[in-house]
Amino acid sequence: MQYTSQIQKNMIDMLEAQFTQFRDQLDARDVASKNQTLATLPMPEHGAGLNDFYQFFNQHVAGNLSASNGGRYWGFVTGGANPCATFADWLVGLFNQNVAQRGDSIASELELHTLAWLCDLFYLPEEFKGVFTTGATAANVLGALSARQYVGKLQGMDVALDGMAGLAIEIYAATPHASMVQSLGMAGFGQNSWHQVRTLSNSEAMCADSLAHMLSNSNCKGKLVIASAATVTGTDFDDLKAIGQLCKLHGAWLHVDAAFGIFERLLTGPNGKTAGIECADSITLDCHKWLNVPYDCGVFLTRQPSYLVQTCDVQAPYLNTASGDTNFRSMGIENSRRFRALPVWATLIGYGKEGIKKQIQNNITSAQAFARWLAESEHYELVKSCELNVVLFRPNGSHSLKSVEACLAAINTSGRVFMTPGVWQGKPIIRAALSNWETSESDIKQVVTLLQALGK
Ligand SMILES: Cc1ncc(COP(=O)(O)O)c(C=O)c1O
The missing domain is CATH 3.90.1150.170 (Aspartate Aminotransferase, domain 1)
Structure with missing residues (x-):
């Protein structure tokens, strides 16, 4: 079956019928x-056609x-x-760009512009760089991997190149989302590797004083703090300002899972419940949640993109392109990537x-x-x-x-x-x-x- 004018007409008619219905x-x-x-049903031996x-x-x-x-x-x-995102998503399928590298399509430029708009929307400084992911889980994996590379470098190790044998790390969290725990397993730390920080009373939010105590008593050279904005059940926000200051003091990487809580920032601004998130080393957010774009679409942002690139980049002659810019495939898990930015861009334009x-x-x-x-x-x-x-x-x-x-x-x-x-x-x-x-x-x-x- 080829694309013919009849097939194209059928596609549009069927889509219209399905859409209306x-x-x-x-x-x-x-x-x-x-x-x-x-x-x-038995899989057809010969193609049965679009109809x-x-x-x-x-x-x-x-x-x-x-x-x-x-x-x-x-x-x-x-x-x-x-509607804007749904329509844009149809266009994603139609144009089917592979937003892996830069230099062969404007799609990568659009991804960069959209990420910059998201930073603007959420009052985040321009130094945050990032990448679209399949969702918040994938973004949390990138957070764990970036932290792993960072603590490795502090100990004179390049984990991405040489592995993590001998790596010293202590991980602190109060009420991490299940996907964050999953990410710790995937990063090789283990799902049980994190230290439980006490929560505030009748809340899932981290007690910053307890974290301060735990960090002060630790002699470990590598530290990762995982904060929530907000927790998935209680919608409680960790005190990111206090936690950010503690992380700075103790040289800990701060990853904030703000999958949906970051949208609260639109209502109360940078001094509301998420105040301090701008000091995080990395942030997870989800567009297929509160931005209402079709699955799948998450975002990973980091103020220290070099650790992400060190983790994800790999060289091969066939991957070399004319562009000297950092490729998206060097900032995430996938080599080949869907044009996820388009429905987000469409939503930001459509609704403002x-x-x-x-x-x-x-x-x-x-x-x-x-x-x-x-x-x-x-x-x-x-x-x-x-x-x-x-x-x-x-x-x-x-x-x-x-x-x-x-x-x-x-x-x-x-x-x-x-x-x-x-x-x-x-x-x-x-x-x-x-x-x-x-x-x-x-x-x-x-x-x-x-x-x-x-x-x-
Ligand atoms: C705080 C938080 N983090 C991570 C996730 C995982 O998101 P995803 O399903 O996009 O991977 C969720 C999903 O509800 C969430 O609420």
Whole structure:
């Protein structure tokens, strides 16, 4: 099959039909799909063509995809895909650039411009350089790897070239995201390698005084501190100013996982809850969360890009290009890279700083309205006051479904909303995270009606 004018026309017609159908039915669609059984078909010996693929997709797949792109998917920290980003993402597929090296396409320039705009959006100094990643997990891996190279250099070692045998490192964290723990394993430190820093009372945020004590008592030559802005359950922010000063004093690398919390900066500015993040050595953030661009799109930023390049760069004759500039493949895990910057660029152009700020504020306002209803409701307990976009609650003793597990299962099988479990201060809770740009008052009302009915 070739691209012909007929094929192109079919592609556009099918996309239009699918697009209209999906958008028109998004509100009615089950938020978590119930049927996930796919008929096993023999792989065709001879190509069946585009139309047959489309038929197959409609028959077996389309109806059973979830409405995770809609306003009532409140699991994990899940963003939607705004129109500018969705359209740009179609263009990414159409043009299919490989943003690996510089010198053969304007795509790498656009990635650099977009990263600079993100720094501007988040009040970060220009010295931060970075790279788009598949998500926050990949960015956290780059944080761990950059820190590894940094502590190696302090000890006269080049870990990227010679390995890490004999490397001395101590890692400190209070409530690291699971992906950060995973990253420590991937970097060769081990998932159990980190020292637990005490948290503040009724909070997941790090106690900076405890960190100060631990750092002062350490004789280790290499230190890495992992901070959160914000934690995924309590949405608690570590005191980055205090932690940054401690890291400077003790020569520790500071990595901040700010996957979604950095967006809070749009509301309160550089002196709000994330004050001090500009002193971090490296930062993780996610665009497929609160910037509402399609998967997959995270960002790694670092004030010390040389350690990242030392870690990721490798030479081979066939990789040499005319450009003397640093290539993106020398700043990340992948050699070949999707044109992830385009949907982000499109979103920043399409909505501007004010438009994005409004989306963040809307989600917080909606989450707080939902939390207020829970706090006053007959059958639920609001577990923690809602300060950002995550609401923690559980059924109380008067609820018809006694356990958190049974209540969550009933919520999710309703198909009207999707939430995920969590633990707060050692006890199970239900966690609702509102990060979709389309979540509206009507969504909140629908969920409240459902919860009211389930409680009785
Ligand atoms: C704080 C934090 N870090 C990292 C991640 C992992 O993000 P991703 O799924 O994009 O890898 C998440 C996801 O919810 C998160 O909330």
